[in-house]
Amino acid sequence: MLQRRARVVIALLVVITLTFAILDLRGGKGPFATFRSVVGTAVGSLESVGAAIFSPVLAVGGWWGTWGDQRDQIAALEAQNKALSDLVRRSAEDRARADALDGLLKVAGAGRYRITPAEVIAVGPQQEFSWTVTIDIGTQDGIERDMSVINADGLVGRVSAVHRTTSTVVLIVDPSVSVGARIAGSEEVGILSGTGDQNSLEFQMLNPLAKVDVGQAIVTFGSKNGKPYAPGIPIGEVTEVRGTAGQLTRVAAIRPYAQLSALSIVGVVVRPPRTDPRDSVLPARPAAEATAAPTPTPTSSSDVLSATPQPSPKAS
Amino acid sequence: MWLRQVLILSITLLIAITTQNSFLGRLGLPGATPDLVLVSVIAVALAYGSAMGMIYGFAAGILLDFAPSTEGVVGVNALLFMAAAFVAGRAIDPRDRTVPLIIALVAGITAGVILARGLVDSLLGQPTVVWGNMAGLILSGALYSAFLAPFVVMPLRWVVKKFTPEVAI
Numbered sequence: 001m002l003q004r005r006a007r008v009v010i011a012l013l014v015v016i017t018l019t020f021a022i023l024d025l026r027g028g029k030g031p032f033a034t035f036r037s038v039v040g041t042a043v044g045s046l047e048s049v050g051a052a053i054f055s056p057v058l059a060v061g062g063w064w065g066t067w068g069d070q071r072d073q074i075a076a077l078e079a080q081n082k083a084l085s086d087l088v089r090r091s092a093e094d095r096a097r098a099d100a101l102d103g104l105l106k107v108a109g110a111g112r113y114r115i116t117p118a119e120v121i122a123v124g125p126q127q128e129f130s131w132t133v134t135i136d137i138g139t140q141d142g143i144e145r146d147m148s149v150i151n152a153d154g155l156v157g158r159v160s161a162v163h164r165t166t167s168t169v170v171l172i173v174d175p176s177v178s179v180g181a182r183i184a185g186s187e188e189v190g191i192l193s194g195t196g197d198q199n200s201l202e203f204q205m206l207n208p209l210a211k212v213d214v215g216q217a218i219v220t221f222g223s224k225n226g227k228p229y230a231p232g233i234p235i236g237e238v239t240e241v242r243g244t245a246g247q248l249t250r251v252a253a254i255r256p257y258a259q260l261s262a263l264s265i266v267g268v269v270v271r272p273p274r275t276d277p278r279d280s281v282l283p284a285r286p287a288a289e290a291t292a293a294p295t296p297t298p299t300s301s302s303d304v305l306s307a308t309p310q311p312s313p314k315a316s
Numbered sequence: 317m318w319l320r321q322v323l324i325l326s327i328t329l330l331i332a333i334t335t336q337n338s339f340l341g342r343l344g345l346p347g348a349t350p351d352l353v354l355v356s357v358i359a360v361a362l363a364y365g366s367a368m369g370m371i372y373g374f375a376a377g378i379l380l381d382f383a384p385s386t387e388g389v390v391g392v393n394a395l396l397f398m399a400a401a402f403v404a405g406r407a408i409d410p411r412d413r414t415v416p417l418i419i420a421l422v423a424g425i426t427a428g429v430i431l432a433r434g435l436v437d438s439l440l441g442q443p444t445v446v447w448g449n450m451a452g453l454i455l456s457g458a459l460y461s462a463f464l465a466p467f468v469v470m471p472l473r474w475v476v477k478k479f480t481p482e483v484a485i
Contacts, residue, residue: 006367009371010367010370013374014395014398017377017378017398018391020381020394021395021440024390024391025389032382032390036390039379043379046330047333047334047338048338049334050334050338051338053338054335054338
């Protein structure tokens with residue numbers, strides 16, 4: 001057993017401990033404030049020495065410890081990067097769509113067409129030799145057969161079949177399509193037909209003596225009630241004239257304004273304008289062509305300049 | 317002889333407290349912090365007997381209670397360490413001590429001290445005790461102490477026998 005002296009010492013220590021505990025529990029700053037600060041300073045400085053000694057060891061441990069963290073961090077950053085680049089790509093797409101819609105709205109405003117915007121969701125197979133696309137609106141959006149389809153650049157085609165939520169559009173380059181068209185700035189009309197080549201249309205003029213020049217614009221002539229083609233929609237411009245004046249038929253090659261191989265946003269003309277917008281929908285001519293104007297024929301240049309007021313005298 | 321003993325115990329205590337607070341606590345091991353001071357208390361009790369172990373435990377506990385980074389009631393650690401030293405010095409007869417037995421003793425006492433500290437702290441109204449963690453704390457604390465035991469108990473016994481053979485058990 002413990003020696004007598006040891007027992008006394010231990011009993012004394014226990015009493016001291018309990019006294020400390022009770023004094024400390026009384027709360028407030030207590031009688032230990034100075035003692036605590038003295039011991040704290042001593043042990044604290046000892047601990048800072050220890051910290052200096054152990055820091056290199058801890059750094060190694062910390063390196064291993066953060067290994068997993070860093071892997072997690074890399075994964076998180078990669079995920080974030082992916083999300084952000086996704087966002088950027090989508091925002092570019094959104095901007096392109098917005099631009100297309102904007103152009104469409106401008107065209108519709110210029111021609112006073114009432115349009116319903118749509119998106120091309122499918123393209124018909126080329127090997128069937130018909131040029132068709134599918135758009136994502138149908139009868140429930142008020143689409144009917146034979147409505148004109150345009151985009152920001154010009155005429156795209158007409159609706160050939162309507163389903164509940166989708167419609168089929170036959171493009172103007174389809175060989176079976178013919179469109180009544182007019183040379184902008186004149187009263188010369190003709191029949192435009194597709195050739196199956198997406199960059200070229202054939203324009204057959206009814207008047208074999210009509211004057212036609214390369215670079216002149218072609219717009220739709222318009223059908224009864226605007227079906228299948230509303231009047232005044234830009235189609236394309238003359239790239240080549242075959243045959244001489246006075247020949248039985250004269251044919252001009254037309255390059256369509258709308259890029260028919262890359263359609264995204266189109267508009268279906270659900271109501272044509274009350275009056276023919278004539279040439280007002282045509283895109284503004286590039287500045288270079290406008291300044292170098294002496295060579296073109298007088299008819300075309302003067303008519304392009306005085307294009308807009310045409311319908312107003314009829315209306316008033 | 318007395319001077320040597322005091323010197324050995326002081327150095328042991330300083331090393332234990334410094335290592336525990338500056339190194340083991342900052343390792344960020346899961347569960348409890350390895351209680352090197354407690355292991356050193358048990359080692360002293362095994363080397364010098366219960367009485368000297370309790371005196372050492374008192375000093376260690378008081379120092380720990382007043383040292384920075386402990387916010388408990390002053391005296392709790394001292395009391396617990398004294399109890400630990402008392403049990404450690406008397407649990408196993410010095411002639412039956414083997415390494416596995418000593419490791420088991422250290423682990424058991426550590427578990428008891430952690431549990432007792434939780435009980436005393438909650439009795440004294442300390443709001444920091446989270447009983448949900450208690451099982452994990454006891455298990456990890458006992459495990460760490462068992463790991464530390466051979467590295468503390470054996471060297472200390474060797475030092476004690478070398479420098480103060482008269483009072484060594």
